[in-house]
Amino acid sequence: MIEFNNVTKQYANGQVGLRNISLKIPLNQLVFITGHTGAGKTTAVKLMTLRHVPTAGQVIVSDTNLSELSRRNRSRYRRKIGAVFQDLPLLSDRSVSDNVAMPLLVDHSAPAKILPLVTTALETVGLRSKMDFKPTQLADGEIRRVNIARAIVHQPQLLIADEPTANMDPTQSTKVLNLFKRLAARKTTVVVATHDRDFFFDRRYPVIELREGQLADAMRR
Amino acid sequence: MLMSHLETFLFVVQQTPELTVFLSRDVEQRGALTVRQHIVELPEVESVRIIDPDEALNSFEEQTGHHVVANYVQDNPFPITVVIQPTRAHRYSQHYEQLSNYLYGLNFVELVHFDIEWVKKLSLIQDVARVLIWALATTLLFVAVFLICNATRQQVAERVDEIKVFNTLGASRRFICRRSVYTAFWQTVLIFIVTFIMVNGLLNHLRVPLAELTAGYDISIPTLQMQWTGWLTVVGAVLILKITTAKISVNAYLRMFEKEDA
Numbered sequence: 001m002i003e004f005n006n007v008t009k010q011y012a013n014g015q016v017g018l019r020n021i022s023l024k025i026p027l028n029q030l031v032f033i034t035g036h037t038g039a040g041k042t043t044a045v046k047l048m049t050l051r052h053v054p055t056a057g058q059v060i061v062s063d064t065n066l067s068e069l070s071r072r073n074r075s076r077y078r079r080k081i082g083a084v085f086q087d088l089p090l091l092s093d094r095s096v097s098d099n100v101a102m103p104l105l106v107d108h109s110a111p112a113k114i115l116p117l118v119t120t121a122l123e124t125v126g127l128r129s130k131m132d133f134k135p136t137q138l139a140d141g142e143i144r145r146v147n148i149a150r151a152i153v154h155q156p157q158l159l160i161a162d163e164p165t166a167n168m169d170p171t172q173s174t175k176v177l178n179l180f181k182r183l184a185a186r187k188t189t190v191v192v193a194t195h196d197r198d199f200f201f202d203r204r205y206p207v208i209e210l211r212e213g214q215l216a217d218a219m220r221r
Numbered sequence: 222m223l224m225s226h227l228e229t230f231l232f233v234v235q236q237t238p239e240l241t242v243f244l245s246r247d248v249e250q251r252g253a254l255t256v257r258q259h260i261v262e263l264p265e266v267e268s269v270r271i272i273d274p275d276e277a278l279n280s281f282e283e284q285t286g287h288h289v290v291a292n293y294v295q296d297n298p299f300p301i302t303v304v305i306q307p308t309r310a311h312r313y314s315q316h317y318e319q320l321s322n323y324l325y326g327l328n329f330v331e332l333v334h335f336d337i338e339w340v341k342k343l344s345l346i347q348d349v350a351r352v353l354i355w356a357l358a359t360t361l362l363f364v365a366v367f368l369i370c371n372a373t374r375q376q377v378a379e380r381v382d383e384i385k386v387f388n389t390l391g392a393s394r395r396f397i398c399r400r401s402v403y404t405a406f407w408q409t410v411l412i413f414i415v416t417f418i419m420v421n422g423l424l425n426h427l428r429v430p431l432a433e434l435t436a437g438y439d440i441s442i443p444t445l446q447m448q449w450t451g452w453l454t455v456v457g458a459v460l461i462l463k464i465t466t467a468k469i470s471v472n473a474y475l476r477m478f479e480k481e482d483a
Contacts, residue, residue, distance in 0.1 A: 078391030106392040
């Protein structure tokens with residue numbers, strides 16, 4: 001279970017990202033966080049990935065209070081999860097496969113395991129044929145998919161994605177959604193922050209709607 | 222190495238000023254030897270050479286070309302002359318004056334000659350050269366340190382996206398620093414190889430003309446090569462400087478990301 005207990009996040013410039021939010025996200029399924037621009041979606045996912053720390057309250061993932069982790073354990077936590085962020089670029093001087101392999105390098109995976117895992121991840125997002133390309137040779141939508149491959153290559157138990165379908169055409173968006181559904185079916189917790197309402201059209205998955213940093217609509221099915 | 226060579230050079234130049242002591246005309250060879258013995262025992266004297274009147278006359282004729290002098294002069298007008306070279310530590314103007322005063326007090330000494338202005342100038346040149354060399358060496362050191370640190374900082378700055386991605390993916394600080402540390406190490410090795418070839422090539426090129434130059438002064442400069450201890454010190458200092466700068470720069474970026482995220 002991922003829990004937000006009275007979480008407030010105020011930035012250094014005074015802007016408030018989240019206001020006193022409490023919510024629970026069940027594990028091993030696909031969950032959407034939605035809302036308009038500035039609603040607090042990115043703040044929420046950054047709190048879950050430890051890129052932010054709450055100004056007040058607690059973020060608890062699998063009974064671990066993230067605010068209480070030491071620096072070493074924060075790094076360990078980040079290595080365990082998969083994250084797709086808009087502001088986390090691919091490295092332009094490395095090939096697509098080298099970019100995707102980065103979480104495995106960080107996790108000190110055996111060299112013999114790296115290539116098969118990278119190939120599988122790129123195959124999953126439909127970009128195996130472009131594994132030797134440089135990111136500068138890819139379209140925006142393809143860059144998004146490489147980002148997703150980088151997030152899933154080490155087969156994390158928790159995948160958090162911020163606007164993963166931005167700049168993608170509807171066909172590719174649907175493929176990404178199907179990928180997330182497959183991951184959730186394999187007992188991976190997938191949290192997707194998106195403003196794309198088509199993305200969660202069938203309402204089979206939990207949706208958390210944020211509005212101006214507050215919970216607009218509590219957990220619903 | 223530069224200072225060592227400067228000292229050697231100055232030693233060569235300092236050989237020029239000597240004291241020339243003209244003895245009384247009535248002093249014969251035996252008396253001259255007694256004076257020589259007396260002078261050579263002085264602690265401030267390095268060597269003493271006697272020039273007898275005949276040698277002085279021959280030398281005068283050779284240098285002036287007046288070979289007929291001996292025909293006109295019945296008696297050789299030159300006295301016995303003693304040429305004194307002070308030790309290296311006693312080649313300053315005040316030492317020359319003290320030694321000159323002492324020599325005037327000896328029996329048989331008619332005239333003591335030396336160029337005190339030249340000695341004073343030489344001391345000044347020596348002092349100025351020493352200060353200039355130190356200033357130059359210090360400036361070069363600061364410039365080298367600045368260039369090394371700045372180049373390393375720039376290289377880390379070019380990796381800023383990589384540092385951000387690795388940090389977000391959960392890499393430890395040690396892991397993030399590793400590539401910069403490896404780069405620093407291999408660049409130092411490359412700098413060492415290039416510098417070693419350049420310095421040794423230059424010194425080898427200079428060795429022959431320098432040997433010819435110093436041969437006239439009957440000295441050699443055996444230290445015209447950088448010792449291994451010197452190389453190790455320079456390489457070690459560059460390596461420590463580059464690695465430390467790389468680590469400081471990477472940590473500065475990590476702190477910046479933490480601040481941004483806060």
